[in-house]
Amino acid sequence: MPKIIFNHPDGTSETVEAKAGTSVMLAALTSGVDGIEAECGGSCMCATCHVYIDEAWLDRLPKVQILEDEMLDDTAAERASNSRLSCQIEMTEDLDGLIVTLPDMQI
Amino acid sequence: MTEATAGLVVIGGSHAGHQIAIAARNAGYEKPVTILSDEDTAPYQRPPLSKAYLLGKVDAEALLFRPVAYYEGQGIDLRLGAPAISIDRPGKTVTTAAGEAIPYEKLALATGARVREIPIPGADLPGVHYIRTLADIDGVAAELDRVETVLVVGGGFIGLEAAAALRVLGKKVLVVEALDRLMARGVGQTISDYFADYHRAQGVDLRLSTGVQALTGGERLSGARLGDGSEVQAELAIIGIGVLPNEELASAAGLDCDNGVLVDQFGTTSDPDIFAAGDCTRFVHPFTGEPVRLESVQNASDQARTVGAAIAGKPSAYDAAPWFWSDQFDLKLQMVGLTQGHDREVLIGSQAENAFSVFYFGGETWLGADSVNRAGDHMAARRLYQQRYPLTEAELRENADNLKGLVKALRKG
Numbered sequence: 001m002p003k004i005i006f007n008h009p010d011g012t013s014e015t016v017e018a019k020a021g022t023s024v025m026l027a028a029l030t031s032g033v034d035g036i037e038a039e040c041g042g043s044c045m046c047a048t049c050h051v052y053i054d055e056a057w058l059d060r061l062p063k064v065q066i067l068e069d070e071m072l073d074d075t076a077a078e079r080a081s082n083s084r085l086s087c088q089i090e091m092t093e094d095l096d097g098l099i100v101t102l103p104d105m106q107i
Numbered sequence: 108m109t110e111a112t113a114g115l116v117v118i119g120g121s122h123a124g125h126q127i128a129i130a131a132r133n134a135g136y137e138k139p140v141t142i143l144s145d146e147d148t149a150p151y152q153r154p155p156l157s158k159a160y161l162l163g164k165v166d167a168e169a170l171l172f173r174p175v176a177y178y179e180g181q182g183i184d185l186r187l188g189a190p191a192i193s194i195d196r197p198g199k200t201v202t203t204a205a206g207e208a209i210p211y212e213k214l215a216l217a218t219g220a221r222v223r224e225i226p227i228p229g230a231d232l233p234g235v236h237y238i239r240t241l242a243d244i245d246g247v248a249a250e251l252d253r254v255e256t257v258l259v260v261g262g263g264f265i266g267l268e269a270a271a272a273l274r275v276l277g278k279k280v281l282v283v284e285a286l287d288r289l290m291a292r293g294v295g296q297t298i299s300d301y302f303a304d305y306h307r308a309q310g311v312d313l314r315l316s317t318g319v320q321a322l323t324g325g326e327r328l329s330g331a332r333l334g335d336g337s338e339v340q341a342e343l344a345i346i347g348i349g350v351l352p353n354e355e356l357a358s359a360a361g362l363d364c365d366n367g368v369l370v371d372q373f374g375t376t377s378d379p380d381i382f383a384a385g386d387c388t389r390f391v392h393p394f395t396g397e398p399v400r401l402e403s404v405q406n407a408s409d410q411a412r413t414v415g416a417a418i419a420g421k422p423s424a425y426d427a428a429p430w431f432w433s434d435q436f437d438l439k440l441q442m443v444g445l446t447q448g449h450d451r452e453v454l455i456g457s458q459a460e461n462a463f464s465v466f467y468f469g470g471e472t473w474l475g476a477d478s479v480n481r482a483g484d485h486m487a488a489r490r491l492y493q494q495r496y497p498l499t500e501a502e503l504r505e506n507a508d509n510l511k512g513l514v515k516a517l518r519k520g
Contacts, residue, residue: 026169029171030169030171030174032173032176032177032180039404039408041154041155042155043154043155043432043434044482045441073511074489074490107412
C-alpha cells in the first residue's frame with residue numbers, strides 16, 4: 001500500500017499506509033493522525049482538512065478543481081502556493097511516499 | 108471504596124457528541140471524559156449515508172470520524188451500546204440502561220433527533236424504511252437487489268438525495284411530496300422548481316401536493332395508495348418527513364425544553380452544569396435574533412466546539428454563520444443563511460447551464476443565498492454573511508460575476 005508521510009507543525013512526523021483509492025484526508029483520520037478535522041466528511045464544504053504538499057510532489061497531484069480552489073481561500077491557516085484540501089487527493093501507487101505538512105490550525 | 112472522579116459525561120455519540128468531548132480536551136479539560144452512545148458503531152459521518160455510502164462509493168470504515176484508538180489516546184471513554192436513561196441533577200449522576208450511575212461534574216446533551224414516523228396504515232410493513240443511522244441505510248441496501256420501484260415519501264433533502272442515488276443505481280423512483288414544492292423549509296421557489304425539473308429530467312416520477320393514504324402489501328410492502336386515491340407499485344419505501352428533537356431525557360430531568368432543549372449562546376441549558384449541542388437544541392440564533400432548531404453538520408460541529416470550550420472554562424459565544432449542503436445527481440446545492448420569510452429572490456448565473464445562485468432578501472435585508480454548482484458564489488456569500496455585510500440587491504447585480512471582489516474589498520476595510 002502507498003505510504004504518506006505527515007509532518008506535524010511541532011517538527012515530528014509519522015508515516016501511514018493508505019489504501020489506493022482513498023483520500024489523503026481519510027488515510028490520516030483512519031490512522032489516527034491528528035491535525036485534520038474534515039468536519040464535512042470530504043464534501044469539500046469546510047476547508048478543515050487543509051495540508052501543505054511537499055514541493056517535489058505538487059505537480060504529480062490531480063489539479064485543483066474550482067470548488068477546492070474556492071474552499072482553499074477559506075482555510076484557517078494561511079493558504080500557500082502548495083496548499084491543498086486533503087479530501088480531494090486520492091491515493092494511488094504513484095503517490096507512494098507523498099510528503100505533506102499539516103498546518104498549525106484547521107478551525 | 109473510592110468514588111470515581113466526576114468529570115464530563117456526554118450523552119450521544121454522533122457529530123455533536125464526539126466533537127464536544129474532543130473540543131473539551133483540546134481546550135484543556137483534564138478530568139475524565141465519557142461518551143455514552145446508544146449506537147453500536149463509533150461516531151460516524153451521517154451526511155454520506157444518503158449520498159456516497161448508498162451509492163457504494165465509500166465503505167462503513169471510511170465513515171468513522173476517528174478510529175476507536177483515537178478516543179483512548181485522548182483519554183475519552185467511548186461507550187457504545189450504552190444509552191443513558193435518566194439524569195439525577197441533585198445527585199449529579201447519569202444512569203445507563205445497564206443500571207450504572209456515572210457521576211458528572213459537567214454534563215453535555217448531544218441526543219440529536221429521531222425520524223418522524225408516518226402515521227398511516229401499513230407503515231410497519233417490511234420494506235418501509237427511514238434514513239437516519241448506518242443500520243437504517245444498510246437495511247435499505249440489503250433489500251435493493253429485489254426492488255424494482257422505490258417510493259420516497261417526502262421531497263426534502265434526505266428524500267431527494269436518496270431518490271437521486273437510487274435513480275443512479277437504476278431503480279424506478281417515485282417521489283411524493285405533500286406540499287406544492289420541494290425542500291420548502293430550506294430553499295425558495297426558484298430552487299424548488301429547478302430541482303423538480305431536474306429530478307423529472309432524470310426520470311424520477313415526482314408528484315407534488317400529494318400525500319400517502321396507506322402503504323399496502325401482504326407480508327411485505329408491495330405498493331401504496333396515494334392521497335388522490337390512485338394505487339402505485341413499490342417494493343421499497345423510504346420515509347423522509349422530518350425529524351423530532353430527542354429532548355425527553357432533558358425534559359424528564361426538569362430542563363427547559365420547547366421543541367428542543369433550550370440553550371444560550373454558550374450552549375448552557377437551564378442548569379448551569381448541563382450543556383447541549385446539535386440537532387436536539389433550540390436557541391436564539393446570533394444572526395437573526397430568532398429562536399431556531401437547526402439540523403446540520405455546521406451547527407452540530409460549531410455548537411459542540413462552543414460547549415467543549417465552555418466546559419473547559421474558556422467560554423466563547425456561538426457566532427457561526429449557518430451553512431448546509433445537499434448532493435443530488437451531479438448538482439451540488441450549497442446554502443448559507445436562514446432564508447425563511449424572504450419576500451424577494453434575485454438570481455445570478457445561468458439555470459440553463461446548471462450553475463446559478465439565488466440570493467434572498469426580506470425587505471432591504473439580505474438573508475442568505477443558495478448556490479447550485481457555483482462554489483465561488485457560495486463561499487463569497489458565506490464570508491459576506493459571517494461579516495454581517497449589508498448586501499443590497501443593486502450591489503449584488505453589479506458584482507454578479509465577481510462576488511469575490513466584494514469580499515476582498517471588505518477584508519481591506
